Amino acid sequence: xxxxxxxxxxxxxEFLAKENNQxxxxxxxxxxxxxxxxxxxxxxxxxxxxxxxILFSCVGKDSFGKMCINRLKKDGVIIDGITSHxxxxxxxxxxxxxxxxxxxxIFNIPxxxxxxxxxxxxxxxxxxxxxxxxxxxxxxYSFRAIDAMRKALDLIKNKGGxxxxxxxxxxEMFNIQEMEQSFGYIMEYTDxxxxxxxxxxxxxxxxxxxxxxxxxxxxxxxxxxxxxxxAKGANYYGLDEQKCLKMIHVDxxxxxxxxxxxxxxxxxxxxxxxxxxxxxxxTALQFANVSGALAVSKQGPxxxxxxxxxxxxxxxxxxxx
Ligand code: ATP
Ligand code: MG
Numbered sequence: 354x355x356x357x358x359x360x361x362x363x364x365x366x367e368f369l370a371k372e373n374n375q376x377x378x379x380x381x382x383x384x385x386x387x388x389x390x391x392x393x394x395x396x397x398x399x400x401x402x403x404x405x406x407i408l409f410s411c412v413g414k415d416s417f418g419k420m421c422i423n424r425l426k427k428d429g430v431i432i433d434g435i436t437s438h439x440x441x442x443x444x445x446x447x448x449x450x451x452x453x454x455x456x457x458x459i460f461n462i463p464x465x466x467x468x469x470x471x472x473x474x475x476x477x478x479x480x481x482x483x484x485x486x487x488x489x490x491x492x493x494y495s496f497r498a499i500d501a502m503r504k505a506l507d508l509i510k511n512k513g514g515x516x517x518x519x520x521x522x523x524x525e526m527f528n529i530q531e532m533e534q535s536f537g538y539i540m541e542y543t544d545x546x547x548x549x550x551x552x553x554x555x556x557x558x559x560x561x562x563x564x565x566x567x568x569x570x571x572x573x574x575x576x577x578x579x580x581x582x583x584a585k586g587a588n589y590y591g592l593d594e595q596k597c598l599k600m601i602h603v604d605x606x607x608x609x610x611x612x613x614x615x616x617x618x619x620x621x622x623x624x625x626x627x628x629x630x631x632x633x634x635x636t637a638l639q640f641a642n643v644s645g646a647l648a649v650s651k652q653g654p655x656x657x658x659x660x661x662x663x664x665x666x667x668x669x670x671x672x673x674x
Contacts, residue, residue: 356629357405359483362392362492363467364410365444366417387653388424391489398622398658400429409434413466417443441466471497475504490520493532517545547621606646615654620645
């Protein structure tokens with residue numbers, strides 16, 4: 354099936370604390386810069402699979418920005434929607450892994466070049482052949498960015514396209530009120546919903562079970578839901594021909610988790626693009642599960658994106674736990 358995906362949002366560099374439990378208020382060593390940003394990782398994974406994808410973003414006219422653009426270009430992402438600004442520097446994120454799979458971030462997004470992303474950057478001409486938009490909740494970091502996202506969403510929806518949405522909530526972003534307010538609008542148009550296990554409660558009524566929440570969301574028009582569960586794998590929810598709740602669980606693969614950041618983005622990119630390409634839900638889910646497992650095996654958020662051949666090769670050599 355012919356399709357082209359569009360994503361909008363942060364493209365930035367990430368620095369990774371060398372030690373576990375490394376503190377941000379004490380001097381320490383960091384590894385990086387790594388190209389990062391949830392929509393950018395998503396786009397990179399789509400391109401690695403060989404599908405057309407365009408990213409709308411802003412970086413600074415600096416070496417970090419150049420590095421990010423070069424990586425995306427090399428991997429096949431269409432970079433015509435990325436603007437290099439001389440007025441601001443490329444965004445950044447610092448991450449430190451804590452025990453019990455906790456992570457601390459320091460983000461520099463709204464006050465960096467990312468913060469300059471606005472309505473006018475969404476060029477209708479570049480969106481001409483796009484029929485799917487992927488929305489990352491983390492990209493709704495300012496009124497300007499929300500305006501840009503809304504423009505892309507309206508353009509894609511008006512021509513009969515589809516929308517996928519990953520809330521991608523970060524505790525460090527909870528104070529961005531605009532973000533939460535825009536979630537309701539995005540959900541109304543969402544066809545494929547990709548929350549993490551701990552995000553489901555934001556979309557639930559009081560005291561509902563996960564299954565009840567999923568039934569309600571599906572009855573409200575969402576067609577496919579995948580709840581990502583880290584090392585445990587993922588749960589798919591949809592409606593069968595009789596409009597009954599259909600659930601599929603995949604166990605996570607037993608891999609050495611080196612760096613979990615970016616796994617959800619790779620998982621989502623693989624699931625969405627394979628579904629759009631006409632693969633069955635079962636295959637898209639299984640391949641996405643591999644995509645997430647491969648992502649956590651590599652250090653650096655965008656370093657673990659993989660090709661279809663790599664995914665198939667992994668599948669032929671591994672079974673789930
Ligand atoms: P983030 O918190 O970074 O946004 P996420 O919640 O969006 O992450 P995860 O659930 O962490 O996404 O990971 C996505 C998918 O990647 C999982 O559903 C699973 O398929 C795979 N995965 C993640 N972590 C592991 C792991 N340690 N071992 C095997 N597979 C994993
Ligand atoms: Mg995520």
